[in-house]
Amino acid sequence: MSFHRFLLRRAFMVLPLLIGVVFITFMLVRIGGLDPVGRLAGPTATQAEFDSIRENLGLDQPLWQQFGIYLGNVVQGDLGESWLSNRPVMTDIKERAMISLELLFWGVGIGALIGVPVGLRAAFRPNGKFDQVTRVLSLLGFSIPTYWLALVMIFVFFYLLGWAPPAIGRMSLLVSPPEMITGSYLIDGLLTANWEAAWSSASHLVLPVICLAIVSAAPIIKQTRAIAIEVLASDTVRYAQACGLPEKNVRKLVLRNSAVPVLTFVGTEVTGLVGTMSLIEYVFAWGGLGQYGLNAIISGDFTAVQGYVLVLALFSVLVFVIIDIIVHLIEPRSELN
Amino acid sequence: MKLTGKTLVLSAALALAMSVMSGAAKAETMILASPQAPEGFDGDALKAHTQNVVTQVYENLVAYGTMEVDGITTLNPDDLKPHLAESWTVSEDGKTWVFKLREGVLSPFGNELTADDVEWGWAKSFEQKRTGNFIARVSNVTGVKAISKYEVEFTLSAPSAIFLNALTLYVPGIYDTTEVKKHATEADPWALEWMQSNTAGFGAYHLESLRADDQAVFVANPNYFGGQPYYDRVIYKEIPSEASRVTLLKAGQVQWIDRPSINQVVNMQADPNVKVQRATSRSVAAARMNPSCEVFSDTRVRQAFNYAVDKDALNTAVFAGQADIARSIVSPIIAGSNQEHFAYDFDPEKAKALLAEAGYPDGIAEPVELLYSDAFWHQEPVAIQVADMLKKVGINAVPTRITSSEMRAKAAPAEQSMCFFTWEDGPIVLDAVYSMFLMTHSTGVSNRAKYNNPDLDALIDQGREELDSEKRMALMDEAQKLWAEDAPWILVAYPATFEAMAPNVSGWVYYPDEHERWRELRGD
Numbered sequence: 001m002s003f004h005r006f007l008l009r010r011a012f013m014v015l016p017l018l019i020g021v022v023f024i025t026f027m028l029v030r031i032g033g034l035d036p037v038g039r040l041a042g043p044t045a046t047q048a049e050f051d052s053i054r055e056n057l058g059l060d061q062p063l064w065q066q067f068g069i070y071l072g073n074v075v076q077g078d079l080g081e082s083w084l085s086n087r088p089v090m091t092d093i094k095e096r097a098m099i100s101l102e103l104l105f106w107g108v109g110i111g112a113l114i115g116v117p118v119g120l121r122a123a124f125r126p127n128g129k130f131d132q133v134t135r136v137l138s139l140l141g142f143s144i145p146t147y148w149l150a151l152v153m154i155f156v157f158f159y160l161l162g163w164a165p166p167a168i169g170r171m172s173l174l175v176s177p178p179e180m181i182t183g184s185y186l187i188d189g190l191l192t193a194n195w196e197a198a199w200s201s202a203s204h205l206v207l208p209v210i211c212l213a214i215v216s217a218a219p220i221i222k223q224t225r226a227i228a229i230e231v232l233a234s235d236t237v238r239y240a241q242a243c244g245l246p247e248k249n250v251r252k253l254v255l256r257n258s259a260v261p262v263l264t265f266v267g268t269e270v271t272g273l274v275g276t277m278s279l280i281e282y283v284f285a286w287g288g289l290g291q292y293g294l295n296a297i298i299s300g301d302f303t304a305v306q307g308y309v310l311v312l313a314l315f316s317v318l319v320f321v322i323i324d325i326i327v328h329l330i331e332p333r334s335e336l337n
Numbered sequence: 338m339k340l341t342g343k344t345l346v347l348s349a350a351l352a353l354a355m356s357v358m359s360g361a362a363k364a365e366t367m368i369l370a371s372p373q374a375p376e377g378f379d380g381d382a383l384k385a386h387t388q389n390v391v392t393q394v395y396e397n398l399v400a401y402g403t404m405e406v407d408g409i410t411t412l413n414p415d416d417l418k419p420h421l422a423e424s425w426t427v428s429e430d431g432k433t434w435v436f437k438l439r440e441g442v443l444s445p446f447g448n449e450l451t452a453d454d455v456e457w458g459w460a461k462s463f464e465q466k467r468t469g470n471f472i473a474r475v476s477n478v479t480g481v482k483a484i485s486k487y488e489v490e491f492t493l494s495a496p497s498a499i500f501l502n503a504l505t506l507y508v509p510g511i512y513d514t515t516e517v518k519k520h521a522t523e524a525d526p527w528a529l530e531w532m533q534s535n536t537a538g539f540g541a542y543h544l545e546s547l548r549a550d551d552q553a554v555f556v557a558n559p560n561y562f563g564g565q566p567y568y569d570r571v572i573y574k575e576i577p578s579e580a581s582r583v584t585l586l587k588a589g590q591v592q593w594i595d596r597p598s599i600n601q602v603v604n605m606q607a608d609p610n611v612k613v614q615r616a617t618s619r620s621v622a623a624a625r626m627n628p629s630c631e632v633f634s635d636t637r638v639r640q641a642f643n644y645a646v647d648k649d650a651l652n653t654a655v656f657a658g659q660a661d662i663a664r665s666i667v668s669p670i671i672a673g674s675n676q677e678h679f680a681y682d683f684d685p686e687k688a689k690a691l692l693a694e695a696g697y698p699d700g701i702a703e704p705v706e707l708l709y710s711d712a713f714w715h716q717e718p719v720a721i722q723v724a725d726m727l728k729k730v731g732i733n734a735v736p737t738r739i740t741s742s743e744m745r746a747k748a749a750p751a752e753q754s755m756c757f758f759t760w761e762d763g764p765i766v767l768d769a770v771y772s773m774f775l776m777t778h779s780t781g782v783s784n785r786a787k788y789n790n791p792d793l794d795a796l797i798d799q800g801r802e803e804l805d806s807e808k809r810m811a812l813m814d815e816a817q818k819l820w821a822e823d824a825p826w827i828l829v830a831y832p833a834t835f836e837a838m839a840p841n842v843s844g845w846v847y848y849p850d851e852h853e854r855w856r857e858l859r860g861d
Contacts, residue, residue: 037742037746048751049466049467050746050749084376084384084385085376085384085533085549085550086377086530086533087533087549092549092550095549096550151578151580151581154581154584155584158584158588159584159587159588166584166585166590167581167584167585168368168370168574168576168585168591169552173368173552173574174366282578283577283578283580283581284581285574285576285577285578285581287548287550287551287575291550292550294577295373295577299385300742
């Protein structure tokens with residue numbers, strides 16, 4: 001299948017999925033007991049004021065009508081305005097997307113850089129000392145609640161030891177942010193030669209990235225180990241070993257044959273870490289998309305919640321398409337389908 | 338250069354002047370960690386954390402003086418001083434007030450305060466029909482008109498004892514209309530869109546920059562008529578996690594955190610790197626009974642509920658012993674509060690006896706739902722503990738959770754459909770008549786539970802128009818007594834307000850709107 005046809009087919013398949021996501025989030029936020037009117041009206045509001053706000057937001061209309069209007073707007077790229085801040089949800093999401101992507105990139109990137117080699121090494125000597133130690137460590141990484149881990153790291157590395165900067169966001173409040181180019185303070189700081197901002201941004205990235213790396217490395221280690229053990233037991237590898245190929249070459253073969261499933265797993269990890277990201281952003285006051293989504297959910301800002309979930313769904317789809325393409329590049333025999 | 342006595346004196350004077358100037362120009366930044374960054378800057382349409390910041394930007398014609406009580410500076414509700422106004426006169430019938438504005442008051446944009454600014458702000462509130470309109474209604478204001486550049490006239494429908502108190506609030510606001518009008522359009526004549534992310538007041542601070550859901554930066558108004566504040570920059574930073582906020586304060590990274598929870602207060606009180614200050618609050622936490630519901634229609638039942646609840650135990654269990662036990666609906670920080678009339682000390686036997694008298698010799702077996710929500714952190718623990726205490730005298734109270742917006746809707750003046758629920762309310766005007774009107778009058782917006790006693794209404798209505806302070810206090814004493822006999826609420830506690838700050842921060846004064854004023858704070 002040609003590349004263009006592949007993309008077209010993917011887009012076609014994604015459409016009903018997205019409509020489903022829009023419908024489900026739309027319904028869930030409305031029947032979930034969230035009601036922004038009380039918060040908007042304020043403590044002195046009379047019933048008449050409540051009703052007028054409800055009417056202004058269109059909440060007095062039947063649900064199907066509200067959904068129809070919303071869907072029509074979404075198709076035109078308009079995610080609506082936040083009911084609390086009155087800002088366009090699209091603008092808010094655009095501003096925050098890069099902030100979260102930066103954290104996700106470093107966190108999962110480092111998690112994978114640690115997780116894959118460790119998983120492979122453990123697989124080459126199953127039940128060896130290294131394997132046993134990493135098994136315990138990855139179990140720990142699995143079971144530690146992210147929220148708690150983040151707080152403990154702040155307490156130890158910032159409060160007790162003073163090694164890390166305070167959890168006050170993406171950079172020191174006393175440093176002025178670099179001129180906006182990509183939206184990442186680190187990259188923008190480097191591009192504009194604003195070393196102070198770049199340094200401050202890098203140092204503030206350390207703790208949340210370590211948190212995210214720990215949380216993402218644990219499953220990657222476990223999965224890579226399982227995949228590699230399976231590959232080691234495969235006919236190809238056993239044949240290579242039987243032919244007396246040197247250990248180094250066998251390992252290369254294992255690496256090559258494990259690459260596709262490992263990569264696919266890392267892809268699912270990226271999309272699965274969204275909830276974890278929200279908690280990490282919350283504790284570190286990161287101000288990204290995760291924090292935005294969490295705030296929107298807590299405060300019952302329907303349009304923002306809907307926009308957030310829709311963008312996450314789109315993001316997942318995008319990640320899988322990219323993985324498909326990379327897999328195709330690594331393994332040209334694989335069909336793009 | 339030859340050193341003469343004259344040059345020495347001159348250079349010494351110059352050095353002194355320079356050191357004074359550099360002292361004045363020293364940049365002091367305060368970082369304030371809050372659960373949320375402000376979502377709007379229009380005092381008429383309060384959004385999350387709007388109130389915390391508009392109080393720094395918009396100042397009004399009148400201000401409270403302060404007084405020292407037990408070494409703590411508090412507002413003196415009886416001392417109303419000119420602020421943006423210089424003086425005022427009132428007509429004999431008490432219905433027409435003319436305020437003479439202070440001349441030369443400048444906004445950060447350099448525009449001078451005029452009577453038109455005052456008129457415009459009130460017109461905006463009347464039009465929006467939100468918070469400012471409510472303030473106008475309770476203080477009987479029907480019209481505001483500029484009669485000269487520096488004179489503005491207020492027309493009242495009837496004399497009002499709380500009118501001057503209302504003029505201490507941030508809303509109806511006084512805007513720099515020269516600036517605001519630049520951003521008004523035909524579709525948006527009050528520039529409400531612009532006010533979502535901008536400010537233009539005559540107060541000590543104004544908004545410099547805003548990053549939504551992240552931070553708002555305020556800088557001192559260089560033209561402020563009251564002199565330059567100590568902090569020339571305040572960063573209002575969103576730190577959503579309370580544990581992070583506390584750690585940052587303990588580590589000296591922020592100078593102030595917004596409204597800590599009671600658990601964190603206890604934790605921080607033991608830490609020398611944090612200063613925790615406390616004030617008795619104006620508001621009261623209570624479990625309210627709706628006399629229009631059958632079970633609560635008998636006064637003896639309501640009294641029995643009060644005798645069945647051990648308030649001391651509640652203070653210890655829920656408020657970590659840090660609250661003040663409530664013995665009047667009017668907080669003791671308000672002149673005229675009488676803490677004697679509400680004498681329902683814990684007495685389960687008396688409760689049982691009263692229930693028996695009211696026709697419930699075996700208690701109330703039919704479940705009585707005690708509703709609570711998460712609008713105030715203490716609602717849930719209070720509801721659970723109160724229900725437990727009521728069970729001990731044979732009342733089958735069942736704590737039941739509903740959402741805060743459902744509770745607000747059910748408590749709205751037009752509905753008031755809940756029979757029994759926990760809540761907190763308090764006046765933003767420190768006045769006994771206002772407090773009683775707000776929470777006990779049949780038309781008070783914070784009545785919320787259909788309490789209606791025509792005799793009490795009459796006393797309050799009389800108090801609202803009585804300008805003689807002594808007579809008003811006597812009326813309110815009578816009113817508190819009457820209300821205590823009716824016992825429509827199980828009064829629990831004045832929950833206390835806590836502020837946590839860096840140890841070197843001083844100057845905090847408790848305001849009835851529960852927001853500190855940054856211009857009063859110092860960090861030296």
